[in-house]
Amino acid sequence: MRKIVITTERLTLKEMNHDHVRDLLEIFSDPEAMTYYPSTKNIQETSEWVDWTISNYKKYGVGLWIVEDKKSGEFLGQxxxxxxxxxxxxxxxxxxxxARRAWGHGYATEAALACKHFGFEQMNLPKIVSLPDVKNIPSIKVAERIGMKVEKKIHKxxxxxxxxxxxxxxLEKNQCE
Ligand SMILES: CC(C)(COP(=O)(O)OP(=O)(O)OC[C@H]1O[C@@H](n2cnc3c(N)ncnc32)[C@H](O)[C@@H]1OP(=O)(O)O)[C@@H](O)C(=O)NCCC(=O)NCCS
Known part of the structure; x- marks a missing residue:
């Protein structure tokens, strides 16, 4: 049974497991989606990604979640x-x-905004970051749309x-103003 972690207007975010390897390969085998990663990933590397994600759930209670269309259950991304x-x-x-077919619909922003609320309201985090490649404009735009501001440039x-x-x-300050 897959655990639903967050639902939004259009999306469901669920815990990832090894049944998702095939779906994840749509992203990881696509050179365009992987432009800002060292390389595409094969089935073995995708399985290791799922292992890493599950270890994050165990250690931190969070990690990447599978994003599906709430109505149809169609896989959209993570x-x-x-x-x-x-x-x-x-x-x-x-x-x-x-997945590339899911770009340009606002899904990433909708999911990321829900994660921001989860981080502040459920986890009590003092701060949340995003670490986009300086050339990854679509990713930078998502960070800005969810209210993040650039702090600095680092080498990572x-x-x-x-x-x-x-x-x-x-956020608390803004609510008081
Ligand atoms: C980063 C990534 C998730 C951004 O995807 P995206 O589709 O550009 O972002 P969103 O899902 O938030 O969609 C926003 C776009 O949808 C448009 N849109 C269309 N319908 C919309 C709707 N109903 N609501 C909101 N936006 C909508 C917006 O206008 C915006 O387009 P614009 O950027 O041309 O102005 C995507 O490029 C990706 O998966 N890349 C590969 C992996 C990657 O690099 N990840 C980042 C690692 S740091």
Whole structure:
């Protein structure tokens, strides 16, 4: 039984398991979707990705979740809260990777916004980040649409990435104004 973690107007976010390898391969075998990753992934590497995600669920209670169309159950992509190391500190990142056919519908923004609320309201996180490649404009736009602001540029995963972030205190402050 797959655990539903979040539902939004159009989407369901569910825990990932090895039954999703075939769906995930649609993203991981697509060179265009993987432009900002070191390479595409094969079935074995995709299975290892699922293992890593399940280990995040166990250790942190969160990880990437499978995103489906709420009405049809169609697989659209993955989005969730992922632990990352930034300059020696552990931070929680909202990550999103969608199948190319699902781009341009606002699904990534809708899922990422729901993850932001989950992080602040269910996990009490003080701050959430996103770490887009400096050239990944669609990813940067998602971070900006969910209210993140660029903090700095760092070198991570062998490339330049922006640290986008939003803090809970900034949201609380906005609510008081
Ligand atoms: C990053 C990624 C998820 C962004 O996908 P996306 O489709 O551009 O983002 P969204 O789902 O939020 O859709 C936003 C677009 O849909 C449009 N849109 C259409 N219908 C919409 C609706 N009903 N509601 C909201 N937006 C809608 C928006 O105008 C926007 O288009 P624009 O960027 O041309 O202005 C996608 O490019 C991807 O999966 N890339 C590969 C993996 C990757 O690089 N991930 C990031 C790693 S850091």
């Amino acid at each position: 989005c969730g809260i992922v632990p990352q190391e930034v300059e020696g500190s552990l931070v929680m990142e909202i990550g999103y990777l969608f 995963w062998g490339k330049d990435v922006f640290v986008y972030s939003v803090s809970r205190s900034s």
